[in-house]
Amino acid sequence: MSAPRARRRAWAGALALVCLAALTGCGGAASATGGRPTVVIGAKQFTEQWIIGEMYQQALTEAGYDVELKNNIGSTEIIDGALTSGQIDLYPEYTGVILQVLAKDAHIPHSARDTYERAKAFQEKRGLTMLEPTPFQNKxxxxxxxxxxxxxxxxxxxxxxxxxxxxxxxxxxxxxxxxxxxxxxxxxxxxxxxxxxxxxxxxxxxxxxxxxxxxxxxxxxxxxxxxxxxxxKDDKGFYGFQNVAPVVHKDVLEEQGPKFAATLDRIDALLTEKAVQQLNRAVDTVRLTPAEVARKFLEANGLL
The missing domain is CATH 3.40.190.120 (Osmoprotection protein (prox); domain 2)
Structure with a gap:
């Protein structure tokens, strides 16, 4: 494990450990795959997040990376705590949620792109970064x-x-x-x-x-x-703009190399509102598992 990640994991506070007690086995260990550490992906506790998390895990595994998926981590504040404490390395988050819930920014941007740029700037100050956002919003x-x-x-x-x-x-x-x-x-x-x-x-x-x-x-x-x-119609813009983008530690991207980010970007570029609505339907109505739905989507789009 590289020195930055070793230090980051060592600095996990007692409060984070208490809040994340349910995440049995969390945390990435060093991997033999190309000498790179295992990457731990997190996901919140609803259908869309389970599917996206599965897509990330399956596509990255196919690309030769050693990854682990932790589902049902909890609310925004809890999963953010898991990320900043080093219990997970990345997770998909909604751009407006980052600004309104984590950054506590009362000003709602006037465009989806401005929301993304401001959310990314907030994360950059914390040693994190964000990859490119999805076309779809889930507001x-x-x-x-x-x-x-x-x-x-x-x-x-x-x-x-x-x-x-x-x-x-x-x-x-x-x-x-x-x-x-x-x-x-x-x-x-x-x-x-x-x-x-x-x-x-x-x-x-x-x-x-x-x-x-x-x-x-x-x-x-x-x-x-x-x-x-x-x-x-939310005519006062209360809910803001909510595209999805992976939030990830900068040192993880450095360790894993450019193909890692490129793989995630390829997935997210395919996630239109119509596609995601149908993916959610396949799990919630047809009763396929998130892993099955993710696999079928990735196969259909040449990522597996």
Missing amino acids: NAVAVKPAFAKKHGLKTVGDLKKAGHVRFAEYPDNISGALGYTELVKKYGLTDTKVRSLNIGLQYKALDHGDVEAADVFTTDPQLARGDYTLL
Whole structure:
């Protein structure tokens, strides 16, 4: 293991170790593959991240790298702690999340590229960097049933005030925080709204059954392709721009060589919104495993 990585791993704080206790076996050991250390890839705890993590692992393995994948690491703050403490070496993150959640930047950039550049500049100050972003964005959005939108004349998030009392489904990790329910209702003045905590994916059934009137969803959710839900326009730009880019330690890129980054860039360049929505559908609806879906996609695009 190189000196920079050895020092970085040695500096992992006690707090990070406590927070990451569930990550049994985390951390990269030296590999015999070309004398390069094993690269540990992290992923958050939802479908899209599992698929992208599998793509990174499978394509890099095919390219001759020794890699390990750690799924379900947790929220943005937890996975960022895993990265900065050296428990993982890279993970895919959303550009706006970096600015709004990690950098705590209250100013929302006016373009996706500006969001990426500012997110990258923030990471560069921490000894990290970012590879090129994906064409697709996965933004949070507010969804309602079409009949509810028509009844109350809803087109924007702010229009929810027209509907009177609104029950709002939000996943537990996003009730508070920069992109969470609490800040959303403040931004739009939604004073007659009550939150209901539901795990990711359950909000659609809640909408269908009338248990809630509005819900936080992701724009790449496969359920949205059916046309059974109306997305309200985020006219105040609360959710920002959310392309995905790998966040990685600079010394990892130096150790692994230019082909390492080039492999990840090839994958990310293929990830359009339509492609990702179908990939998510293959896991959530067709019930294939993320590993199967990733493999089929990489094979179809000549990466395996």
